[in-house]
Amino acid sequence: MKRLLLLFAFLGLMQQVNAQFNLGGGAQKVTITGRISAVIIDSATKQPVDYATVSLIRIKDNKSVNGGVTDAKGKVVLQNVSPEQYKLLIGFMGYKSKTIQVKTSQEKPDLNLGNIYLSGTESNLKEVAIVGKTPMVETKIDKLVYNAEQDVTTAGGNASDVMRKVPMVSVDIDGNPSLRGSSAVRVLINGKPSGTMSNSVADALKMIPAEEIKSVEVITSPSAKYDAEGAGGIINIITKKKTAQGINGNAAVSVGTRQNNGNFSLNAKQGRLGISSNFGGQYAIPQDTRVVLENDVYSKQSHIFQDGFTRAKRYGYNGSVGLDYDINGYNSLSTNIKYNNFTNGSNGSSDVTSTLLENAILKTTNYVRASDNNNSFKNIDWSADYRKTTKKEGEEFTVSGQASFGRNTAEFNTRLINPDGSPLAPTVIGDNTGKNNEYTLQTDYVYPFSKTMTLETGVKGILRNIKSKYESSEQDFDYKQDVGAAYGVLSFKLAKTLDVKGGLRAEYTDISGVSGSSLNFNNNYFNLFPSAIISKTLKGNSTLKLSYNRRMQRPSLSYLNPFLNRNDPENQQQGNPNLSPEISDIIELGYSTFIKGSVINASVFYRNTQDVIESLFIPEQKLTTYFNVGRNKSFGANVFATYNPLPKWTLMGNFSLNTYDLNNFQTNQRTGVYVNYSVFARSAISFKGGWNTELFGVYNASRRTFQGTSGPMAFYGGAFKKDIMKKKATVGINVLNVFSRDLHIHNENKGDDFRQNMNIYYPLRSFGVNFSYKFGKVTFTGPKKKKGINNDDLKQDEGAGGLGGGAGGTPKQ
Missing domain, CATH: 2.40.170.20 (TonB-dependent receptor, beta-barrel domain)
Incomplete structure (x- = not known):
């Protein structure tokens, strides 16, 4: 009975949020949004420019509405773009900034701009081109992120091998992780648990190829949004997402x-x-x-x-x-x-x-x-x-x-x-x-x-x-x-x-x-x-x-x-x-x-x-x-x-x-x-x-x-x-x-x-x-x-x- 009351109360609250948030429903007119994609290229070397900054500015009020950075292939995709006229601002250290005017419509919400070439500044042309990269380790307000995809030697290993390189994490000989001396650690995959983890963390980690791991998040001070479980903290393994067309x-x-x-x-x-x-x-x-x-x-x-x-x-x-x-x-x-x-x-x-x-x-x-x-x-x-x-x-x-x-x-x-x-x-x-x-x-x-x-x-x-x-x-x-x-x-x-x-x-x-x-x-x-x-x-x-x-x-x-x-x-x-x-x-x-x-x-x-x-x-x-x-x-x-x-x-x-x-x-x-x-x-x-x-x-x-x-x-x-x-x-x-x-x-x-x-x-x-x-x-x-x-x-x-x-x-x- 308690189980049913628990679920009914939960679903009732969800319905209230649904009504207030106006989810779905035919009464709401949904504007079709699209995406703008482009590949940023060095005009001299013809190599992609990774980590370049791209901003989308709405022309009618000159307000920034979207943005992103390019990946290792120089590509950037801006999602949820409403039909409007925009300016696309592209910049990166060592290159001249570039502005392109673009327009999307209800009929054609998606826009592929193809290759966009950036020219180097005078000082940059005389020296080696500067290329930004995602750092191996990033520190955020509530977590430390180890970007495993930047590790070029992970081929052939598994998640336990990656864990041994993550700051603050220790892995015993069986493959069980501990965090700052505590084995009371909760391991998630893409923010979710796995039934395999509940039986044996070590076995579950050995089933994940190292090359499938994008990053590992170490959360030593989880906020209240996380389950209260895990006295030592939380380790969240983020796998690579294949989203190419x-x-x-x-x-x-x-x-x-x-x-x-x-x-x-x-x-x-x-x-x-x-x-x-x-x-x-x-x-x-x-x-x-x-x-x-x-x-x-x-x-x-x-x-x-x-x-x-x-x-x-x-x-x-x-x-x-x-x-x-x-x-x-x-x-x-x-x-x-x-x-x-x-x-x-x-x-x-x-x-x-x-x-x-x-x-x-x-x-x-x-x-x-x-x-x-x-x-x-x-x-x-x-x-x-x-x-x-x-x-x-x-x-x-x-x-x-x-x-x-x-x-x-x-x-x-x-x-x-x-x-x-x-x-x-x-x-x-x-x-x-x-x-x-x-x-x-x-x-x-x-x-x-x-x-x-x-x-x-x-x-x-x-x-x-x-x-x-x-x-x-x-x-x-x-x-x-x-x-x-x-x-x-x-x-x-x-x-x-x-x-x-x-x-x-x-x-x-x-x-x-x-x-x-x-x-x-x-x-x-x-x-x-x-x-x-x-x-x-x-x-x-x-x-x-x-x-x-x-x-x-x-x-x-x-x-x-x-x-x-x-x-x-x-x-x-x-x-x-x-x-x-x-x-x-x-x-x-x-x-x-x-x-x-x-x-x-x-x-x-x-x-x-x-x-x-x-x-x-x-x-x-x-x-x-x-x-x-x-x-x-x-x-x-x-x-x-x-x-x-x-x-x-x-x-x-x-x-x-x-x-x-x-x-x-x-x-x-x-x-x-x-x-x-x-x-x-x-x-x-x-x-x-x-x-x-x-x-x-x-x-x-x-x-x-x-x-x-x-x-x-x-x-x-x-x-x-x-x-x-x-x-x-x-x-x-x-x-x-x-x-x-x-x-x-x-x-x-x-x-x-x-x-x-x-x-x-x-x-x-x-x-x-x-x-x-x-x-x-x-x-x-x-x-x-x-x-x-x-x-x-x-x-x-x-x-x-x-x-x-x-x-x-x-x-x-």
Whole structure:
């Protein structure tokens, strides 16, 4: 009943907005608008001029009504142009400005001006032509943008590889991202969640080819318009939009000793209708990972030593089809459907020595533990969006819906074998089949009161239903979570150099569920989440920013699922459906400046998190599960910089540091202050003839937890790429950790009565060759800004999704 009331209230509010906004309807006469396109060319070199400024001036009142900048091909497209007479002003540093008179009509709303030539100034003609480029990193009032498309060496990689180069972001060996020391990060794709992400972020990122990524937005201080989820912040991956007229596409393949990927995209656009499609697949060559594990329980004088290996397997494929249609200059529709299917698992064996004191007698048992694991995940995401704008620049109304259907299976088979080959105990078999359905409906409205003041508001409803079936019906899990939200954000200028953005978000969460025949739970809570950002523009292209926001981190399925994974009887794993959400308050002070093309971005922050969720090992039960372990007060800092010693040589570095100081009020235990940090360095050089090269290195120091530490890790790599076939294709090679096969990771947990010690030797060294080819028309009209669903509201597991990982919890390839 609550679910229906939530949706009815939401739809009722949307209808009121619809009536006030006068959406659609035959009573409103819609003026057909069109577009003006042109290609700006250097008259001397006949090369395109990118980043040239184009302004559209209405002749009757000499008012600027539209504008834009040219892309890498020199092309610019001005959308939503009403029938009028205009002046087109074109300018760029080092060139003489140019003015062209144009006219559009109801009968011919679209106008293609073809090539427009700019002449250089006298000083420019004597020197090298100046060409502007989109910077690698951009700093905005509420986000930092890493323009991945400017990275010429991404061919053959995936989204995890791109993430490792993004300022403030760290990526562990599995591919799980963290932001400024916090793994409570929400990852979106084009502002929207994916059902694949809800199961395993690492797996989802590996399914996205690096060449499909346009940019990555890092939002450390999200405004109230974003879901309150994600205590560490939000990472939004923006993929490239193929909006060229005609048919175009891209084919890429990467073959290596570890990862093998293939991706094919095909896009078509005719007039106002655009269709895009993409298909990709990957296969990881199985390699052995050595795992050495020790468990000690002092009161029982128990000692267990395991030394063995697991051979991981991973393969999968995905596909998507999207449609965009501009009804007219003010109304547009879009829809997209995505399908993901991947499988991962492992098989292996460990030599086990168990020592236990019983009746004053020390008993030793030797045996072999052999195991097989198989996990699979299938997910379908369907979304639809309607967008309406008006003649008032910046005014926008959107309605978005999304449905996600996920299916998971997890199976394991464990055998304990005596040295003589006979069974030590009955075979342990487990299986879990899960369904994760999610439905979202939201509406957003943006109204600019003036050029310096804008209001954003909206409402949203999310219905989630999770069902897990087990071999034992006593563990069946049925979980429902409904979220209703409303927000308002006001942006304005207090002075010429002072920008303010403040807002408030309200969220109501209703949770109910049943686990087996004994555990029934019902929980609901209402929270307010304020946010505020003040940005001051200083002299010399510098910016100072102060922000505050409150965030929440609800546990996702992998944390809640009570499925008991008995793959390793000495180290069992299980979720906890009684978890409470984390609540964080974050204050941040940031500074950024641009000095002769170099970028420096520095920030300090304070984060106070209540009810921190972490995994704990319970020695009496030989079980690892999740708990709300206490409150963590964390201070941190981040410094990012780029420098160009030469025009085609870029140096980049990032240093992140944060403290960990957790206080458990139930046991009155406090860890004390520990420092976690990470370092990233990169050098990229471009040479004549289309040659590009890159070297990079990453070091993540030990990360403290309530019970112990996760060991440090370091990896490094390099890449070479060559443009061929008149820059329509590229070929390259990449290497990773060439001087050592394995990456050694040491993890340790300990308490008053136990110690758990794990050493993992993960095969990381790899060599790969990649090839990419673009075909068809490759000039772009520029993506039209769209709104959509972004359910950034669930805490993600740091591992494989909580439905049964590999033996001993080893990383996946």
